[in-house]
Amino acid sequence: MSAHGPLCVGIDPHASLLDAWGLPDTAAGVRTFALTVLEAVGGQVAAVKPQSAFFERHGSAGVAVLEEVVAAGRDTETLVVVDAKRGDIGSTMGGYADAYLRDGSPLAGDALTVSPYLGSGSLAPAVEAALATGRGLFVLALTSNPEGREVQHARDAEGVAVADRVARAAGASNAAELATTGGDLGSIGLVVGATIGDAATRLGVDLSAVRGPLLAPGVGAQGAGAAELAAVFGDARRAVLASSSRGVLGAGPDVGALRDAARRAADEAGAALR
Template identity: 80%
Template sequence: MSVLDEGAPRPGERPTFGARLGAAMDSHGPLCVGIDPHPGLLAAWGLGDDVDGLRRFALTVLDAVGGRVAAVKPQSALFERHGSAGVAVLEEVVAAGRDLGTLVVVDAKRGDIGSTMAAYADAYLRDGSPLAGDALTVSPFLGFGSLAPAVEAAAATGRGLFVLALTSNPEGAAVQHARDSAGVAVATRIAAEAGTLNRAEIDRSGASLGSVGLVVGATIGDAARRLDLDLEAVHGPLLAPGVGAQGAGPAELAAVFGTARQAVLASSSRGVLAAGPDPQRLREAARRGADEAAAALR
């Protein structure tokens, strides 16, 4: 069922994604738990690398942490690798997150131009689509303007976007740190575009957080400072992968984000998932992750 099925609020009546995420972070702490069913994790849980193992893994994670964390983030590719049956499991995760009252960020990193981007927006941001969670990760590297269909669809349905900006993979710097003829870095331009959209939304809604967030790796060091990128001026959520098993602890979170710390949604996947398959251990790992992130981001 859509979040706007009969009897649900109309789009204009629904709080913005930024407002809903801010409330969830206030209630549960600034942690987003990745649902990343890597083959190695499936094996570690005693599950097969097949659709049944995928489904048991994903729904066990969601049952354990749903209603207890600010958001979950299923990695679409790890569902897609199982074909149409795997995509159907992703649809189950989206629906279950909604039933549990937990925000779902679909990590699909979609990006294209024209009618193709419009089709992605229709698939992941349209009311009634089984793949439409609460937010979608998108890639702006065909030009920020190419994201217009997704920006418009998200605004119309009260959903959010997380735009890739400063990722922690070594290859990303060649594009994201590159400067134009005016000396402005690509990532800095992306952040400025997001900030413009968020300020307009905040002026309309009165929320304290806009709905167009950035993906900023928690292990990028002082990259934002070196690129003259003001993360606080984005006025939107900052999704920070790379927490826990991927290398960044509380101190790194504080150092990378500076005065924008209150907008950070720290993402942890393996740091929580390694505690499974026992649901209680998963809950405890998520609680520890949320508490550690909150302490670092004060």
């Protein structure tokens, strides 16, 4: 995925981590936290993933920090995945696409997480914007939270799992894009939890056929290692961007310790995904 290995470090400044780092639960504390993470891992890993909710909870000041983080990540030449999980219909989805995918928008990173559960077709404005600007999407498909199963694992009248419909839609978009541009991976990826076990196989989801990047949260502190990554992704493992948050962030606030933790996580993910 990158010369720095297939690791994405989450930037999740939730209250307990701020406290553990000795920082106030304020926009200023969030800023110090996020920029310290970037100082440690920027240019050292494939991507960073700021979780929008932890910035938004501090209002306009927090959103301003998110804008600063997106810009700072760009300056380190590290891909920035804005983890906002947006999903809506029509002009409202178009508004989200404009905010997070338009050239010149201060919230526009290199990719955005989106939710397809108003129907995969509802994401069309975001897909169009991503393709037009050279950005990417990560579509929620098989998440690791137990509550997700009641929707994602459900089967329609034809016996096809909802997650498989989501994967097929992403694959169709990537096939059309790659027929024109060539290359190995298209712009529309999936979020597939690294701790889901055999769910993809059980549900008939062919992750290799998606031909897009696969963002895999849950690596490290949440329990997924080499065996879990191999079991979940199989032949699609070379398309995986392994995401670790707590496993790296828990090493802070020392910049050197954070950098070392990220390097170990990147090496472990790289070995698992070869």
